[in-house]
Amino acid sequence: MKKDWWKDAVVYQIYPRSFQDSNGDGIGDLRGIISRLDYIKELGADVIWICPIYPSPNVDYGYDVTDHKTIMDSYGTMEDFHDLLDEVHQRGLKLVMDFVLNHTSVEHPWFKEAELDKNSKYRSYYLWRPGTKNGPPTDWVSDYGRPVWQYEEHTGEYYLHMNAVKQADLNWENPDVRQAVYDMMKFWLDKGVDGLRIDQLHLISKKEFLPSYEDYVNQRAEPKPFQPNGERIHDYLKEMTDEVFSQYDVMSVGEVGSVTPEEGLTYTGTDKHELNMIFHFQHMELDQQPGKAHWDLKPLELSDLKSVLSKWQKTLEHKGWNTLFWCNHDQPRIVSRFGDEGRYRKESAKMLATVLYFMKGTPYIYQGEEIGMTNAPFMRIEDYKDIQTINMYHKRVFENGYDPEEVMASILAKSRDHARTPMQWSSGKNAGFTDGTPWLKINPNYTSVNAEEAEADPDSILAYYKKVISLRKQYADLIKGSYDLLLPDDPQLFVYVRGNGNQQLLVVNNFSKEQAVFHWPELCSKDQASLLLSNYKNSDIADEMVFQPYESRVYLLNERE
Structure with a gap:
């Protein structure tokens, strides 16, 4: 196999719950993905990245895992997975799995035992602290709108969760945790999986004492001191590479939050022996107010976008490698965000593809991006399923007194559910996604925005994406x-x-x-x-x-x- 094959690859990301349902239960599944592999192959993609398919209570729809070594029933069976992997490889494609290693669900067997017994070996798999007379150890609030410490009554201590309450953070200081995680990674790589995308990698190394939230707000510290890339992160990554990635010819990509290009080079530099590439989000934060949450909107300044993307290109030009993405399962639709979803939907979607995908790096195309899917016009909070969106709405409206219309304007612009509405395959029933009732409402514009219509139109966004991908491969030396x-x-x-x-x-x-x-x-x-x-x-x-x-x-x- 060609060395560094991932440098010449185009990745197609699938959110399996919303991609294609094969059995009519309204939830996408592995058999559904198999039925659409030819579509991905014809697009010109080389690699498929699938969001988590492990058992989960679905508090965060798959990113709260209870068992990293099997398949969630709603997605299928391990036999279905083996069939998917075989079908992917038969088409000359590769498969990358999404791996969640910063936290587990509180329904995970490790946590279930840890919360019952302070003397259990699994107690130290998580981060516990005693409270004080004033409450939790610190007053930090997570990106999900709730305190990061949750009181557990049985033992009278607090556990740390940097995400939702039911996503307990693992203690990476414990070598037993790291070895258990590496074993789970090898489980899938030994099956022939071609790479791993590591979720929230920037959170696995944490500072021992979290600074006061009020101190952070008053000082306007950037980035948030409790989140970014703690001092042991590179020790962990070197160990992970030595014990896992170096043993296989696979692709490794990590989600590392709001790092600078210089910090990005410490992860992907050819002399660092860590990751092939990382996801950063500097360009995705340019339409939010500085120092505020991503819900706090501001217009995009093109000069800022040019500066950020260009700095990443130049800083990683000789030693590192970029990821190129506009969309993913956590980001709203790019044509609604930076383009024009109305009169110039097709033109702006094509322009956005041109801007990004002629840059140096590995392109990541998120399902539906290639046909110009837009944000959904859901006007009621009851239409949303995303816990981050729902928590924010209730906190701002009912606790902080925000104008509900203002809050809904932010949701219409930024909710993660815009990326998660079912894939629009056709103008038929439920957009061709399912014969049943979709788990999440379908964007009503599916009658005109769908893959079937795009495949029949030689001037469609889909046709343009195919040209872009073809030119990337034809002129690979120039693009590099x-x-x-x-x-x-x-x-x-x-x-x-x-x-x-x-x-x-x-x-x-x-x-x-x-x-x-x-x-x-x-x-x-x-x-x-x-x-x-x-x-x-x-x-x-x-x-x-x-x-x-x-x-x-x-x-x-x-x-x-």
Whole structure:
């Protein structure tokens, strides 16, 4: 197998609960995924990443695990999984599993024993602290809107949960915990799985004493002192690589929160022997107010986006490797977020693909992104299932006195459920997702936004994604080459050049709903340029060109004179 094969791969992410239901129970499953593998293959993807399919009480829909070594009944059986893995490999594709190792469900056998007996060996698998006369050990609040310490009556102590109350954090200081986790990772890799995506990796190393929440708020410390990448994180990763990843030819990617490019290089540097790549979220935080929660909205400034993406490209250019993503199971739909889900849905979705997927790194395409799925117009909190969304609504409306309309505006923009509405396969019953009642409401625009319609339209977003993926592979050497941003301060145009040797790619994008004027740069004569891709039909080359709303063009530049 080719060394570093993941550098040439395109990843398609599946949220299995919402992808395809095969048995009519309204929940997507493994057999459903098998039935859609040809669609993924035809898109041009090489790797499939599947969100957790392990047994779970579904407090956080799969990210609260009770058993890491089997399959949740609603998704199928281990036999179904083996069939899926075989079918994936028969098509020349690879399969990456999602792995949750910062926490378990409180229904996990480890925690069930730990909460009953302070002398159990599993007690030290979790983080327990005695309370004080004033309550919990610290006053920190999780991203799920609740205190991070939960009182457990049987033993009279608090356990730590950085997420939902029923997701208890594991104690990575305990070597027995680490070895148990490594054993679970090997269980799946020994089956032939081609890689692991590690959830919330940045939380596994924690500071011993959590600072006061009030101190953080008053000092406006960034990033949050209780979250980021504690001092032992790299010790753990080196150990994990030595004991697990180095023993297999697999892909490793970790979710590490709001790190800087320089910090990102400490994870992915070729001399670090840790991870192949990481998910950071700097570009995903640009439409929220600084120092506030992601619910606190502000308009995106294009200059900020250009700065963040370009810095990651340049910092990791020679030693590290980027992930390229707009969407995932935790992020709203990008065409609703940074594009125009109305009049220019198709144009802006194509533009967003052009901006990102000609950069250096491994592209991650989230289910439905390739057909331009949008945020759902759910106006009632009762229509949402996401615990993070529901907790925020109740806290802000009923505890903090926010205007319900203001809170719903944030939910309509940022709820994770926008990514989790069922995949829109057709204009038929329930969008072709299920014959039963969907576990989550389907976006009502499925009658016009669906894969069947997109496959029949040669000018669809899906067709454009296929062209982008094909060009990435055709010009892989150029895309892996140098990166230079042009016009950094232009409020409309996102322009950059990729190069390697005697050829370059010029990528020009109008990131706005107004026309924009682009002047041909001096780096190459326009007579030496040829158009490779455009999302508009009339794309003549001239010294001065008017770009239409959300117009994108990619030029191949030949050797300079």
